[in-house]
Amino acid sequence: MTQPPGFDDVTTSHLVCKLHKSLYGLKQAPRAWNDRFTKFLPLLGFQHTYSDSSLFVKTVDSGIVILLLYVDDIIITGNADAAMQQVISALTKEFDIKDLGDLHFFMGIQISRTAHGLCLSQSKYILDLLTKTEMLESKSCETPCLPYNRLLKDDGAPYTNPTLYRSVVGALQYLTFTRPDIAFSVNQVCQFMQQPMIAHFTAVKRILRYLKGTIHHGLTYSQxxxxxxxxxxxxxxxxxxxxxxxxxxxxxxxxxxxxxxxxxxxxxxxxxxxxxxxxxxxxxxxxxxxxxxxxxxxxxxxxxxxxxxxxxxxxxxxxxxxxxxxxxxxxxxxxxxxxxxxxxxxxxxxxxxxxxxxxxxxxxxxxxxxxxxxxxxxxxxxxxxxxxx
Structure with a gap:
């Protein structure tokens, strides 16, 4: 690591610092933390499945405890309250973590509880995306793409800002986690990342216009x-x-x-x-x-x-x-x-x-x-x- 401001030595400015462990904020820090965390979980009785390496389950007499890990974000659930509290206490002693209570927001996904079950949405993510693309005041439309219409590879003139196109389409891909209604439309525009045309960006803007009218839509889960x-x-x-x-x-x-x-x-x-x-x-x-x-x-x-x-x-x-x-x-x-x-x-x-x-x-x-x-x-x-x- 280069010498940080305020601690640099003028006489040895050509030298760098050797790290004995990963520091928070560096690229390798989340991976190092994740590796240490996953090695600690088996000591608490957790097992992970080959179906999903980020999912861990602990079986107890009264039920099970499920832990989902994404880098340094954690979800803990299950049907054994006492065992869950023991796991949270053990993790708190070993790591500097904060218990945020009931799940409301995770990886850009909002979770709300209703009388009928759970609702998963990405309203804030959509608002941020519409603001970024200056489409917040656009007119909404009923569908994310034209009925039975397909995009052509060489349709019209090339789009002048392919970087923006790739950025917006990449953001739309993450939105399909809770919005299967736009999955096909996003799949179409993803096929022209290399050389987008104006017609392709028009299709992207139609998806954004559809999202403008369905900002608060999400998936509902019930028993x-x-x-x-x-x-x-x-x-x-x-x-x-x-x-x-x-x-x-x-x-x-x-x-x-x-x-x-x-x-x-x-x-x-x-x-x-x-x-x-x-x-x-x-x-x-x-x-x-x-x-x-x-x-x-x-x-x-x-x-x-x-x-x-x-x-x-x-x-x-x-x-x-x-x-x-x-x-x-x-x-x-x-x-x-x-x-x-x-x-x-x-x-x-x-x-x-x-x-x-x-x-x-x-x-x-x-x-x-x-x-x-x-x-x-x-x-x-x-x-x-x-x-x-």
């Missing part, structure tokens, strides 16, 4: 049955630039969405069945990961997960033991899903396109259908008012 279900969908050859398909998936625990994704597939699919099957395989892998996580959290699942798909050919392919010539190039995905269906670890069911919750994650929709799927994803306005910085 319900512990049934794991998922919706899988694909927009076959929807990207006009390379004709790749878009995978959309939404995973629910009961009526509560716990995982979602809108992602362009890595290869071109030769048919809608193939595109849907690739989406089915990706969703199955996500369900496997969530099942492992729930087992670690001691959440019992009384029945296998249900995976809904709106393509009958794809469902038939998952049940058919015959390997057809036309599907041999996707045989890994075929066997991955078929094996779970055969072992009754996964239940496939047909759902109509109108009730396909993942449809909002694969394409732009008209306003009435878009609002319907927002309701399906438990998105609604929150009365939470955040105070402070």
């Amino acid at each position: 319900g049955p512990l049934q794991l279900k998922a919706f899988s969908d694909a927009d076959w050859a929807g990207d006009p630039n390379d004709r790749r398909s878009t995978t959309g998936m939404a995973v629910f625990l009961g009526n509560n969405p716990i995982s979602w994704s809108s992602k362009k597939q890595l290869t071109v699919s030769r048919s809608s069945t193939e595109a849907e099957y690739r989406a089915l395989s990706s969703t199955s892998a996500e369900l496997d990961w969530i099942k492992q996580l729930l087992v670690f959290l001691q959440v019992p699942l009384t029945s296998p997960p249900v995976l809904f798909c709106d393509n009958l050919s794809t469902i038939a392919l998952a049940f058919n033991p015959v390997q057809h010539q036309r599907t041999k190039h996707i045989e890994v995905d075929v066997h991955f899903v078929r094996e779970r269906v055969a072992k009754k670890q996964l239940s496939l069911q047909f759902v109509s396109s109108k009730e396909q919750f993942a449809d909002i994650l694969t394409k732009g929709l008209s306003s009435p259908l878009f609002r319907t799927h927002c309701t399906n994803l438990m998105l609604r306005a929150s009365n939470h008012v955040f105070a402070g910085g």
Whole structure:
């Protein structure tokens, strides 16, 4: 470290200080603190899962204690109050930490409690983003993108400030943690980071205008049955630039969405069945990961997960033991899903396109259908008012 102001030696100004340990404020300090913290937790009886290296669980006679760690921010919860207080006391003795009480704000996410459950939103984050982009006084719109519209790679003139474009789009990516309604729109604008056009930035501003009208919207979570279900969908050859398909998936625990994704597939699919099957395989892998996580959290699942798909050919392919010539190039995905269906670890069911919750994650929709799927994803306005910085 260079000699700090006020402590520098003029006669040895060319020398630097050798650090015997990391100091707060330096780049390596959070990582060093995190490493020490994670080594201390096993001494308190915590275990971590390979499904999520930042999640720790301690089992006691009266229940469990769950600790979630992100660098130096900690969430502690569980159903054993006495054990939780013991953990907090032990951590306070070992580290210089502050107990902030009930959870209200974590990593830019606001958490509010209602009579029906929890509401997660990022209202303050949206306000800061709108202020940064000077869109706070803009006119709002009903959807984050035009219905069934796709962006072209070379559409118009290049945007003159690509740094601003990348900064705003990067900020929008973090916002999808509590706003699955903008996941597809953000996925579209993320594909033009290298050379954005004016039309692409116009699409970004439409997302911001939509957020302007839905600042206080967030996810609502309430008690319900512990049934794991998922919706899988694909927009076959929807990207006009390379004709790749878009995978959309939404995973629910009961009526509560716990995982979602809108992602362009890595290869071109030769048919809608193939595109849907690739989406089915990706969703199955996500369900496997969530099942492992729930087992670690001691959440019992009384029945296998249900995976809904709106393509009958794809469902038939998952049940058919015959390997057809036309599907041999996707045989890994075929066997991955078929094996779970055969072992009754996964239940496939047909759902109509109108009730396909993942449809909002694969394409732009008209306003009435878009609002319907927002309701399906438990998105609604929150009365939470955040105070402070």
